[in-house]
Amino acid sequence: MLAQFRKPTYHRKCASARGVTVAKAAIDVKTVADDDEFRGTFHVYEPYRAGLPRNFSGYLKELWRRREFMNEMTRANVRANQLDTLFGRLWNVINPLLMGLVYLLLVLILARGATIPHYFVYLLAGLFIFDVLETSMSQGAKSVTSAGKMVTNTAFPKALLPLSAVRGALAELWPSLIVLVVAALAFGIRPQFTWVLAIPVLALLTVFCAGMAMLLATMQVYFRDTRSFLPYFMRLWFFASPVLWAADQLPKSGEFLRYINPMFDFVATWSNAIVYGEWPNPQVWLVMSGWALLALVLGGYVFLSRERDFAVRI
Amino acid sequence: MTYRTTFEKRPTLKDSLRRVGRGERVVREVEALKDVSFDLPRSRVLGIVGNNGAGKTTLVRAISGILPPTEGRIEIRGRVSTLLALGVGFNPKLSGYENIMLGGLAVGYSRAEVEEKTDEIAEWTELGDFLEMPMTTYSSGMSARLAFAVAVHMEPDILIVDEALSTGDASFKAKAHEKMNSLLAEAHTMVLVSHALATVEELCTDAIWLEKGELKMYGTPAEVIAAYNASTGVDPAAVTTMQDF
Numbered sequence: 016m017l018a019q020f021r022k023p024t025y026h027r028k029c030a031s032a033r034g035v036t037v038a039k040a041a042i043d044v045k046t047v048a049d050d051d052e053f054r055g056t057f058h059v060y061e062p063y064r065a066g067l068p069r070n071f072s073g074y075l076k077e078l079w080r081r082r083e084f085m086n087e088m089t090r091a092n093v094r095a096n097q098l099d100t101l102f103g104r105l106w107n108v109i110n111p112l113l114m115g116l117v118y119l120l121l122v123l124i125l126a127r128g129a130t131i132p133h134y135f136v137y138l139l140a141g142l143f144i145f146d147v148l149e150t151s152m153s154q155g156a157k158s159v160t161s162a163g164k165m166v167t168n169t170a171f172p173k174a175l176l177p178l179s180a181v182r183g184a185l186a187e188l189w190p191s192l193i194v195l196v197v198a199a200l201a202f203g204i205r206p207q208f209t210w211v212l213a214i215p216v217l218a219l220l221t222v223f224c225a226g227m228a229m230l231l232a233t234m235q236v237y238f239r240d241t242r243s244f245l246p247y248f249m250r251l252w253f254f255a256s257p258v259l260w261a262a263d264q265l266p267k268s269g270e271f272l273r274y275i276n277p278m279f280d281f282v283a284t285w286s287n288a289i290v291y292g293e294w295p296n297p298q299v300w301l302v303m304s305g306w307a308l309l310a311l312v313l314g315g316y317v318f319l320s321r322e323r324d325f326a327v328r329i
Numbered sequence: 330m331t332y333r334t335t336f337e338k339r340p341t342l343k344d345s346l347r348r349v350g351r352g353e354r355v356v357r358e359v360e361a362l363k364d365v366s367f368d369l370p371r372s373r374v375l376g377i378v379g380n381n382g383a384g385k386t387t388l389v390r391a392i393s394g395i396l397p398p399t400e401g402r403i404e405i406r407g408r409v410s411t412l413l414a415l416g417v418g419f420n421p422k423l424s425g426y427e428n429i430m431l432g433g434l435a436v437g438y439s440r441a442e443v444e445e446k447t448d449e450i451a452e453w454t455e456l457g458d459f460l461e462m463p464m465t466t467y468s469s470g471m472s473a474r475l476a477f478a479v480a481v482h483m484e485p486d487i488l489i490v491d492e493a494l495s496t497g498d499a500s501f502k503a504k505a506h507e508k509m510n511s512l513l514a515e516a517h518t519m520v521l522v523s524h525a526l527a528t529v530e531e532l533c534t535d536a537i538w539l540e541k542g543e544l545k546m547y548g549t550p551a552e553v554i555a556a557y558n559a560s561t562g563v564d565p566a567a568v569t570t571m572q573d574f
Contacts, residue, residue, distance in 0.1 A: 022573045060394050084434035086417075091431055095422040098463075168414040169435055172396040279506040326390070327332060 032213050033050060037059045062197045066320050074319070078172045085175045090181045096135045111191035112145070115139045115198075133290050140286040141258030143191040147184045148278060149249050149263075153207055154180035155228025156235045156242050174315075177228035181221060188217075199289065209288040212295070220305045223277065226310030229318035236321075236328050252276070257283045275304040330362035330387055330542075330572045331399045335545045338372035352473040352539030361387040363542045367467040369535070371407075374377075374519040376533035376550055378526065378557050389413065392520065407518065410436060414491075416464075416476040423477055424466075426451070443470055445484050453504070465491050481508050488512060489520045526554050 068074045097103050121134055157177040159166065166173065202208075235241045256274050257265075262283040265272065273279050278302050280295075287293040362384045369375050375510030390396045391403060393411045402451045418435025419428045428448055451460055453472045456467075464472060481488065509532060512519065523529050529536060529550050536553035538546045540560070546553050 060391065060397055060405075061447060062399055064402070080439075081434075081438045084418075084437075087431055087434050087440075091420045091423055091427065098422055110536050127405065163437065164414060167390070167395060168417045169437075170409070171435070171437065242425050325393050325508065 030275060035301045043052060054106055056237070067316070068319060068322075071319075072255065074125055074172055076101045080174055081171060084171070085182060088175075089186060092179075093183065093186060107187065107190035108194055108296075109274045111139070111143060111146075111188070111194045113181045114142055118142060118259070121220035133202055133204060136195070136202050137261065137286050137290045137321060138258065139198055139284050140289045140304075141256070142187065143188060143195060144282055144285045145253060145256060145258050145278065146191070147188055147217075147220060148227070149253075150184035150187060151224035151228045152231050153242075153245055153248065154183055155224075156231040156245055157233045158228070160235050166329055167326050174318060177232040177318070178225060180228050180232075183222045184224065192263050195289070199304055204290060207292040208292060209292045212288040213285060215300075216281060216288070217305070219303045220281050222307040222311045223281070226307070226312070226314030228314070230310070233314075233321055252278065255279075257286065262287070278308070280306075301309060330360075330365075330384075330391060330396070332359040332361055332387075360542050362539075363531075365539070365542075366401075367544065367547055368538065369518065370521070371518055374521065374533045376529035376536040376553075377520065377522045377539060378524070378529060378536060378553065379539035380561070382541075384542040384547070385539055386413070386491055388539065389489055389520060389522055393489055400574060404531055405487065409487045409489065410480060410483050411489045412458045412480040412491065413489065416472055417475070419472075421462065421464040424463055425454075428464055430462075432476065433441060433483065436480070436483055438483055441484075450478045450482050453524050454481065457517065470498060470501070473572065477505060486562065487518045493524045526558075530554055 097106060100106065102109060106138040115135070115138060120136055122134070122138065158180045159173060161174055165171075196206075231241065231245070255272055256278045262273075262279070279298050284295045284299055284303070288295070331366060340536070365384075377388065378386050387396065389411075390413065391398055392405065393409055393413070394405070395413075396401075414570045416428070418431045419430060423431070426447065429447055430440070434440065434445070454460070455473065456471060459467065459471065464475070467570055480490075509519075519532075521529065521533060532554065536548065536550040537544060538553045540559050546556055
């Protein structure tokens with residue numbers, strides 16, 4: 016019915032004509048109305064060029080629309096990992112506790128850190144908040160490469176994958192917070208008004224983690240060694256953040272850390288607010304927001320501009 | 330549509346020393362599709378036949394928006410549902426019901442839409458109590474049933490099926506056949522990649538033959554299959570009685 020070399024007749028966007036047109040000849044792009052890439056009834060696929068998707072707001076809308084998929088995926092992964100274990104969901108609480116105990120032991124052996132009051136609670140607070148970053152980054156890094164089947168067989172906004180990792184990290188945080196609150200009360204720290212600060216700090220940190228997860232996910236696709244380097248990088252970052260030590264214990268030579276370590280302010284503000292009831296300076300909020308925004312823009316740009324290349328590289 | 334891949338030649342000791350642990354990288358360009366152009370109007374069923382490695386799966390992934398073309402342009406009007414691999418988004422440790430939800434969400438439907446359809450899908454699979462058990466307990470045929478059920482129940486405008494259904498017992502094949510027919514009756518467009526030429530002949534209104542990335546022929550199923558068989562030299566009688574569904 017159609018001869019092999021027939022030049023395809025070009026249909027303008029008309030709702031009644033549904034079908035597939037595959038054409039080799041380049042057609043003037045601007046005459047075709049652009050629609051939402053994943054959901055709308057008119058899609059145009061063109062050669063991959065690095066750069067943000069043409070319909071950026073459509074992409075974001077689709078991302079929002081698919082949030083249920085992301086939630087379900089996170090939940091499914093968490094459940095699947097715990098299904099065969101004996102303690103099952105109790106691990107959500109056991110994990111943070113064990114982690115805190117291990118580090119407490121480490122520091123007690125070193126016998127230097129336990130000089131600030133309520134050290135154990137301070138340690139727990141810092142640990143848990145840093146863990147959000149660590150989980151986001153390590154799960155985020157493998158999120159795209161391990162979802163190979165989904166990437167090569169379904170069309171969906173792939174930013175869902177690293178974002179799902181961040182969501183997983185947050186899901187791990189809630190039970191840890193319960194442990195933290197119990198520990199705080201047990202060691203004589205009364206609930207204070209500054210605890211409310213935890214919410215905005217966490218919100219900003221989530222944004223930061225999202226950016227980092229997307230960045231790492233892209234890096235992993237192009238440079239598969241990333242995951243091997245990551246644990247060492249995270250250790251360094253951990254020691255450079257005020258988790259094992261307090262912000263005012265910083266010697267003069269270490270002052271530069273305050274400026275180059277994004278997590279410095281996040282961890283310090285969070286831990287000080289929870290344990291000591293300290294209000295941060297207003298400029299600290301600016302710094303935290305700045306880091307969060309930087310990470311999001313950088314990570315987001317790198318990921319979204321290269322996303323269409325992933326299916327070929329996995 | 331050209332793939333560019335690198336692979337490492339087996340490193341000799343000298344190579345490893347010279348190149349810091351890696352062997353020499355060789356770049357290969359694979360032209361998976363060359364100059365493929367066609368129009369598929371609504372409510373046609375397109376069959377794609379060809380040898381292995383002819384570019385059928387690449388073509389189908391390009392149409393679905395998964396692989397961007399290296400040259401040219403693809404336009405689709407309508408919602409696409411793909412069955413390119415079984416159980417995309419499925420987590421085998423979870424139960425059948427949970428995987429219906431995952432599979433439906435993975436394809437792009439909202440939670441409410443999937444919940445609406447769950448009972449219908451569950452009944453269609455005829456897996457009964459197995460649906461509450463983890464998919465690790467299923468046979469491959471049962472998994473195939475479930476995956477197929479999820480894909481076809483989602484009311485796609487354009488359904489793309491890639492050689493997905495060689496497992497499945499006879500009764501399932503009959504059901505799948507029936508379901509495909511009903512989808513067609515609702516005037517949907519379908520693209521079917523298959524080696525089972527009897528299915529192509531029966532279900533498809535148009536067919537294309539791909540060979541080594543080139544579009545050799547676009548015509549009615551009968552013509553295309555005849556030409557394809559002539560070129561492969563296989564006895565037509567043996568081949569055309571194969572059926573997927």
